[in-house]
Amino acid sequence: MNQHLLEPGLVVAGHGRHVWVETPDGRRLICHPRGKKSVTVVGDQVLWKATQDEGTIEKVLPRRNLFYRQDEIRTKSFAANLDQVLILIAAEPEFSESQLSRALIAAEAERIRPIIALNKSDLAEPFGRAWDRLGIYRDMGYTLLPLALKPKAEGALATELALLLELMQGKTTLVLGPSGSGKSTLINRLLPHADVLTNEISTALNSGKHTTTSTSLYWVDEAKTTAVIDSPGFQEFGLNHIDPMHLAGLMPDIKAHAGDCKFYNCSHLHEPGCGVLNQMKEAPGAGGISANRYKIYSDLFAELSQTRY
């Protein structure tokens, strides 16, 4: 292999064995991975080689992190080399706390900073309820942001969006969220031309087939320092790659009491002298572990133990 023919690039969209690579001077071309070792995800830095009109990916450079989920059947990688994950939920449809927790745990496991944004603040009543449910997550130290991506009052939109943009400035952010939370609306607000780009990428990658691309990276600014990556919804957020004994360390409210346990390898499920169980018994809710969160912990612990032999 002649090293001189290799050029650097960034994977900006992926679809099976066709990926869209952007060169440092802004050109985009379709590349095909050569063999299993060069299978990429969006956000990957690669070295590629030109073929007649397309390219082959010869090498994937080492990843800083890889955000993914894993269930019994498959591993689904979302993206690599992320600075943060924006978990976008909304007043309506009502969000699942279990799904939110799973996304947060996946981010913690890869040491990627999560930001939680609650959209549709114009729907006052359901928004108030959802905001209250999120209070414990703010107490755990997560950044929590209200949003109205499609509000009646334009002024509110501008301030909230400006705040979000400030958090995104100079970073690569993966946007995750359940169906209907407003992901497309957000992308369109951030980049009014994204629609065009999405279609362009879909057409090129699917060569006319009727499938939507999975994940794409968009530049928010002209200088290409701020990037946003969208991804399809996050149903069945499997965490099979996580050892159940590491779970407590990835849930800040549980972790806060796990240091008080008598046994260093406490599972916080039944052991005597368990700091987490004592907290639940003596001051339920007061020390930051809600009944809901403890249930999410114990259910997940069981789920992750089952899939391990």
Ligand SMILES: Nc1nc2c(ncn2[C@@H]2O[C@H](COP(=O)(O)OP(=O)(O)OP(=O)(O)O)[C@@H](O)[C@H]2O)c(=O)[nH]1
């Ligand atoms: N009331 C209200 N509705 C909103 C707001 N933002 C988005 N919506 C609406 O919520 C619906 C869902 O928004 P989308 O942007 O399509 O949501 P999505 O997350 O991309 O959904 P999927 O494509 O299913 O994953 C649309 O009808 C939007 O118009 C908001 O701030 N307030």
Ligand SMILES: [Zn+2]
């Ligand atoms: Zn314990």
